[in-house]
Amino acid sequence: MVDLATPWWLLLALVVVALAAGYVYMQRRRHSRAIRFANLDLLDSVVPPQRNRLRHAPIAVLLVGLLLLTIALAGPQADRKIPRNKATVILVIDVSRSMNATDVAPTRIEAAQQAAKKFADDLTDGINLGLISYAGTAATLVSPTPDHNATKEAVDKLQLADKTATGEGIFAAIQQIKTLNAVLGGDTGAPPARIVLESDGKETVPDDPDDPRGAFTAARKAKEEKIPVNTISFGTRTGTVDLEGDRIPVPVDDDSLNRIANLSGGEFFTASSLDELTSVYDTLQQQIGFETRRGDNSRPWVIAGTILVLIAAIGAIAMNRRLP
Known part of the structure; x- marks a missing residue:
């Protein structure tokens, strides 16, 4: 028909x-x-x-x-994919020390940097892209901007630190999106927004993800604000890091990242190599960078x-x- x-x-x-x-x-x-x-x-x-x-x-x-x-x-009539001219995307990247594991060559963090830069290169020009890193606390490295080169430059400067406060990273991303929406005229006329969270491990700060500043609480807040969180679980279950001469296991934690995606209304992805991570980012680029419209x-x-x-x-x- x-x-x-x-x-x-x-x-x-x-x-x-x-x-x-x-x-x-x-x-x-x-x-x-x-x-x-x-x-x-x-x-x-x-x-x-x-x-x-x-x-x-x-x-x-x-x-x-x-x-x-x-x-x-x-x-x-037919559905057509057309580039978005307005949208907001915040990359939230885990920089805890477990990201120094070498189960993904050359290391998890270096592979994450390469894939994130390619994502920034391929993302539709009209989309505002921002970058937040988090370990024990969250840091906004780039506020949402159509200048994707700013994000690429900041990705190269990511520094590892102790602990993992996933909730703080999500809360910081939500705040950046709300700030931009206020500038653009309020939430009612704001462009669609999405958070892309890449991590390899379980939240350590706070201990309970349902804590008021925990990851699950942040995911529920994102759902309330209509901001899906797409999560990427990056690494393998056999990953280890060298801390003061000791090999410490740092297995990837799929369960918590999957739950964050579900609670926020986003999608959950896994990647255990640079190629797989790049493929995930390519999928996200197609989802975020284009919209489907019915037309002639x-x-x-x-x-x-x-x-x-x-x-x-x-x-x-x-x-x-x-x-x-």
């Missing part, structure tokens, strides 16, 4: 059907008269049966072309119909030296 904006134009298809019926009727009348008055043996020798059949091809192609043009007039899709029908009409005209002239 084709979704049509003005389906009443399809009534013109009745005219095409009438033309087809009229053509068949005229051909039968012509055939009857030929049988009545002509010498059949002589007629078959002059006009072979195969040529008799082929001479109907141009009118058949013409009628199909007219039907396609009729559908084009009815305004077929008549062009393919017009092109196909016009081509068939031209083929019919050329065929008629070549075979019959006249239009059908």
Whole structure:
């Protein structure tokens, strides 16, 4: 089924059907008269049966072309992906010391930096992009801006620190988005916003993620503000870091990051290599950088119909030296 904006134009298809019926009727009348008055043996020798059949091809192609043009007039609709000209995205990146694990080459943090910079490069130009890092506390490195180079430069300067306060990172991102929305005229007319949180481990500050400043509480606040948090769990369960000569296990924590995404209305992703992380960011770029709109899709029908009409005209002239 084709979704049509003005389906009443399809009534013109009745005219095409009438033309087809009229053509068949005229051909039968012509055939009857030929049988009545002509010498059949002589007629078959002059006009072979195969040529008799082929001479109907141009009118058949013409009628199909007219039907396609009729559908084009009815305004077929289709979903189209178009670049967003307004949106806000905050990258929130975990810089706790567990991000120095080498289970992802060269390290988790270096791979995260490479993927984040590619994301900034590929993101649609009209989108405001910001960057927040967090360990024991959160730091706003770049407020949302359409200058994505500012984010790339800041990503290169990320520094590791102790502890993991995931909730603080989310709260800081929410505040940046609300501040920008106030400048743009308030929440009612604000562009869509999204937080992209990349982390490898469980929150350590506070101990309880349901604490007033905890990650789950922050996720619920994001849901309340209609700001989905897409989380990326980055690393493997076998990751370790060297702390003062001791190898400390730092397994990735999928469960808490999955719950943050669910509580906020976002999506949860996993990545255990640079290639997988880049793929996740590519997916997010398509989701965030483009929007789907229903719009006119008549062009393919017009092109196909016009081509068939031209083929019919050329065929008629070549075979019959006249239009059908």
